[in-house]
Amino acid sequence: xxxxxxxxxxxxxxxxxxxxxxxxxxxxxxxxxxGLGSTDGMGICHSYTPDGRCVSLLKVLLTNFCLYDCQxxxxxxxxxxxxxxxxxxxxxxxxxxxxxxxxxxxxxxSSGIIRSADYTMEQLVRVAKLLxxxxxxxxxxxxxxxxxxxxxxxxxxGRYADRLSVNIxxxxxxxxxxxxxxxxxxSIKQAMQTIYTGEQTVLNEPRAPRxxxxxxxxxxxxxxxxxxxSTILHGAEALYGNFKLRxxxxxxxxxxxxxxxxxxxxxxxxxxxxxxxxxxxxxRSYGFSANELFxxxxxxxxxxxxxLAWALEHREVFPLDLNRAEPTLIARIPGxxxxxxxxxxxxxxERKIRFEDLARMRCVLAKAKPFFITSDYHPQQADSxxxxxxxQLRDRPQPQQMGLWG
Amino acid sequence: xxxxxxxxxxSTWREQARWLLSHQVxxxxxxxxxxxxxxxxxxxxxxxxxxxxxxxxIPKALLQLLESAACYHGDQRWSLLYEVLWRVSxxxxxxxxxxxxxxxxxxxxxKQVSREAHHLHAFVRFIALPAGAGPQLPExxxxxxxxxxxxxxxxxxxxxxxxxxxxxxxxxxxxxxxDGEQLIHQRQCPEAWRQLAQNVxxxxxxxxxxYYSHIFNPARxxxxxxxxxxxxxxxxxxPEGKLIPGLISEARxxxxxxxxxxxxxxxxxxxxxxxxx
Numbered sequence: 001x002x003x004x005x006x007x008x009x010x011x012x013x014x015x016x017x018x019x020x021x022x023x024x025x026x027x028x029x030x031x032x033x034x035g036l037g038s039t040d041g042m043g044i045c046h047s048y049t050p051d052g053r054c055v056s057l058l059k060v061l062l063t064n065f066c067l068y069d070c071q072x073x074x075x076x077x078x079x080x081x082x083x084x085x086x087x088x089x090x091x092x093x094x095x096x097x098x099x100x101x102x103x104x105x106x107x108x109x110s111s112g113i114i115r116s117a118d119y120t121m122e123q124l125v126r127v128a129k130l131l132x133x134x135x136x137x138x139x140x141x142x143x144x145x146x147x148x149x150x151x152x153x154x155x156x157x158g159r160y161a162d163r164l165s166v167n168i169x170x171x172x173x174x175x176x177x178x179x180x181x182x183x184x185x186x187s188i189k190q191a192m193q194t195i196y197t198g199e200q201t202v203l204n205e206p207r208a209p210r211x212x213x214x215x216x217x218x219x220x221x222x223x224x225x226x227x228x229x230s231t232i233l234h235g236a237e238a239l240y241g242n243f244k245l246r247x248x249x250x251x252x253x254x255x256x257x258x259x260x261x262x263x264x265x266x267x268x269x270x271x272x273x274x275x276x277x278x279x280x281x282x283x284r285s286y287g288f289s290a291n292e293l294f295x296x297x298x299x300x301x302x303x304x305x306x307x308l309a310w311a312l313e314h315r316e317v318f319p320l321d322l323n324r325a326e327p328t329l330i331a332r333i334p335g336x337x338x339x340x341x342x343x344x345x346x347x348x349x350e351r352k353i354r355f356e357d358l359a360r361m362r363c364v365l366a367k368a369k370p371f372f373i374t375s376d377y378h379p380q381q382a383d384s385x386x387x388x389x390x391x392q393l394r395d396r397p398q399p400q401q402m403g404l405w406g
Numbered sequence: 407x408x409x410x411x412x413x414x415x416x417s418t419w420r421e422q423a424r425w426l427l428s429h430q431v432x433x434x435x436x437x438x439x440x441x442x443x444x445x446x447x448x449x450x451x452x453x454x455x456x457x458x459x460x461x462x463x464i465p466k467a468l469l470q471l472l473e474s475a476a477c478y479h480g481d482q483r484w485s486l487l488y489e490v491l492w493r494v495s496x497x498x499x500x501x502x503x504x505x506x507x508x509x510x511x512x513x514x515x516x517k518q519v520s521r522e523a524h525h526l527h528a529f530v531r532f533i534a535l536p537a538g539a540g541p542q543l544p545e546x547x548x549x550x551x552x553x554x555x556x557x558x559x560x561x562x563x564x565x566x567x568x569x570x571x572x573x574x575x576x577x578x579x580x581x582x583x584x585d586g587e588q589l590i591h592q593r594q595c596p597e598a599w600r601q602l603a604q605n606v607x608x609x610x611x612x613x614x615x616x617y618y619s620h621i622f623n624p625a626r627x628x629x630x631x632x633x634x635x636x637x638x639x640x641x642x643x644x645p646e647g648k649l650i651p652g653l654i655s656e657a658r659x660x661x662x663x664x665x666x667x668x669x670x671x672x673x674x675x676x677x678x679x680x681x682x683x
Contacts, residue, residue: 004613007620008616030566031569034569040566044527049622050629052628052634081675097613100546102564254665257666258675
């Protein structure tokens with residue numbers, strides 16, 4: 001089979017993994033050196049496909065032959081898809097070609113399970129090793145980690161890769177047993193622990209060989225089972241806490257060809273995925289806990305963002321005086337982000353904040369208005385009920401073109 | 407009224423601004439012409455040659471902000487900077503902060519400039535010249551159309567990225583060439599560079615185009631978000647740009663029902679019968 005045919009099959013097979021980040025790597029440069037590639041901590045999105053997702057890395061599977069029969073996966077063994085397998089050298093060639101064209105900032109390599117977990121992991125590591133040692137490649141490498149693989153192989157992967165990831169796949173143990181019977185939550189978490197331990201070992205040891213300096217991430221499929229958002233975000237919070245994951249990626253379950261009856265054949269729940277990312281960001285960067293976002297089981301609201309939902313439930317905190325409030329509280333005002341918070345703090349060192357200052361900053365004023373006070377402004381809506389405010393502030397669905405799902 | 411010309415050079419503007427400030431020339435009394443090659447100090451008022459008595463104290467960070475905002479192509483490119491400098495040097499630091507009317511515009515320009523530098527890092531597409539073109543020519547060339555003056559500083563990024571390779575980026579305005587050891591910037595892009603970058607053949611583009619169309623998930627079609635991140639003004643210089651309309655319409659006319667690319671669906675599939683192959 002021609003390389004280009006393999007590429008079409010193995011890129012198509014890899015598109016269901018949402019992660020594409022190329023950020024978090026240490027500073028590396030090839031200036032004046034043999035070889036190719038640099039990283040500086042910032043990711044670069046080299047292109048965008050018409051689904052609005054960024055292309056940052058060459059994201060392919062080494063092979064989509066697979067022994068497992070995970071119901072949600074297009075590459076499961078019972079799926080009637082075209083199959084292909086790259087040689088490690090072919091992946092290296094493609095990575096270097098795309099990199100020199102400035103189409104990608106590196107490689108994100110994953111694989112179906114062939115022969116055994118160890119064999120598959122060895123093949124993935126071999127590609128990374130070839131790139132680093134034979135070609136002096138200093139760009140970004142993200143390797144998917146096969147959970148059941150020998151910890152020694154995972155440790156080796158960590159020496160070549162910037163990022164490692166083990167997919168948690170589904171939010172609950174029960175769903176994993178139903179939909180991915182060959183996968184074990186225990187081995188998934190063991191692999192995460194192995195990576196976490198590897199990271200901790202080299203922490204503050206400048207002379208130690210590096211280990212996955214961009215940390216580890218995972219992916220959770222949303223909407224293939226009926227788990228609620230509360231369970232999903234509590235699960236994510238535990239992963240951030242236990243294994244210091246850099247990111248949990250949520251992937252709205254996207255219908256697959258020859259879909260088995262065990263998973264939905266429906267449009268991907270993109271708005272739900274969007275709300276989960278917003279809530280996840282509140283956990284990672286705004287100091288929220290999952291318990292603050294959920295009082296019990298249930299989903300995030302789709303018509304308002306999770307920060308607005310929290311504010312509407314906690315009216316006793318608001319309105320906040322922007323000239324006095326703690327920055328962490330200002331950042332809890334709907335429509336005001338971390339950047340605007342910093343700008344307000346900078347400005348109020350010089351003079352009083354006025355209403356019109358907000359209009360000139362990049363915040364969503366309509367959303368923020370009921371929740372703050374400035375030296376010349378007190379919200380009329382401060383006395384409106386939350387029900388009324390929600391009605392005023394909720395996102396109106398855009399008129400949709402009749403799709404195939406109508 | 408003092409009318410100045412700085413040839414769109416920050417270093418020249420800085421000298422002029424220093425002089426103006428030392429003589430306490432109010433921003434309303436000065437303007438910078440962008441096109442006419444007037445005398446450096448064309449004016450209807452008598453101008454003392456040396457520096458004046460006023461000694462301005464400005465925060466270090468301000469100079470960097472001004473230098474960055476100076477790359478912005480737009481109205482009042484230079485006079486806006488002088489107004490900021492004037493206000494800050496007279497004790498009003500809000501002129502450099504978002505929230506203030508002038509400060510917000512300054513910050514907006516800085517943001518646009520840094521975004522444009524990022525666009526260069528992301529959307530430049532190098533094409534290899536035929537092997538054996540000779541050591542006097544670059545190995546990789548690119549044509550790029552930035553909206554602001556970012557090429558000189560932002561292209562340094564590629565020195566680390568491309569190692570010892572020789573590369574060149576030509577734009578409608580300026581150009582850079584890295585000869586393997588140093589970066590050469592030409593404020594007027596030489597015609598030969600432009601020709602090279604715009605006329606190069608790319609016989610091996612099929613791999614990247616195949617990748618782009620197969621990593622796209624038609625079931626998640628969302629062209630609005632794509633255009634937000636990848637403004638359409640860049641499409642014409644991206645090899646994948648010409649695929650975009652076709653992929654969108656293919657998704658809208660049937661391909662949206664699942665994630666698979668059309669060409670992959672057309673191939674024979676293969677189930678794996680044994681769980682222990």
